[in-house]
């Protein structure tokens with residue numbers, strides 16, 4: 527039987543231990559920061575799931591736990607049935623992860639980095655060539671493929687990072703703020719590609735704080751505030767549940783409720 531393509535999170539919590547400097551910066555005497563608090567969700571094949579929340583809500587932390595970059599403090603995260611702490615290698619095989627804190631080496635070209643990560647993933651040369659053609663053509667990387675990463679613009683760097691993260695044609699795509707810092711043309715090419723991946727039967731999970739992006743791009747949205755999932759549904763379901771006219775108004779209803787405001 528084919529393995530189900532799914533992310534299943536059960537009661538995920540992540541508590542960071544703060545050092546003295548971090549405590550000072552956060553104006554707190556508490557050496558622990560709960561970034562994600564008992565969060566559960568399931569995202570499935572053929573959908574774009576959006577984690578929507580304000581700065582510091584815990585979106586990046588959640589995505590990093592799914593991607594095996596950091597260890598959960600409590601709870602389980604299953605990726606295609608593989609638990610992230612027990613079978614991290616299996617998880618890494620099925621995911622492509624993009625986040626702003628993973629930087630490509632500035633000294634090398636996109637072309638070189640693409641081959642390097644393809645080989646690291648154990649792909650045959652022919653497969654790397656085919657994937658390169660498809661992704662470089664789509665993102666128009668050909669024009670700057672041989673320039674050093676440090677010489678590229680923000681948009682070019684993001685396109686390069688996306689292409690490299692997808693070299694192995696993963697079933698699950700985990701993108702943290704995929705359009706952050708991009709102009710509307712580049713941002714559109716990224717969101718269109720995410721739609722194409724969804725339509726090809728992949729599972730895409732993204733984080734965003736941009737309401738219009740979540741509204742247009744995501745099939746289902748999980749609203750995350752102070753590390754907790756406070757609501758989840760399609761745009762239609764969230765609007766119906768709150769009586770709001772758009773996602774921004776719906777978000778504020780949930781935000782006020784989460785913060786205990788009338």
Ligand SMILES: Nc1ncnc2c1ncn2[C@@H]1O[C@H](COP(=O)(O)OP(=O)(O)OP(=O)(O)O)[C@@H](O)[C@H]1O
Nearest residue numbers: 542559561579580581582583584585586587588735
């Ligand atoms: N390595 C760390 N050590 C200590 N605290 C951290 C660490 N990483 C994140 N945090 C804290 O955990 C909380 C959640 O951060 P996280 O980056 O997951 O939020 P986010 O929703 O992705 O926010 P943003 O939209 O600003 O990226 C924040 O208060 C942040 O300061």
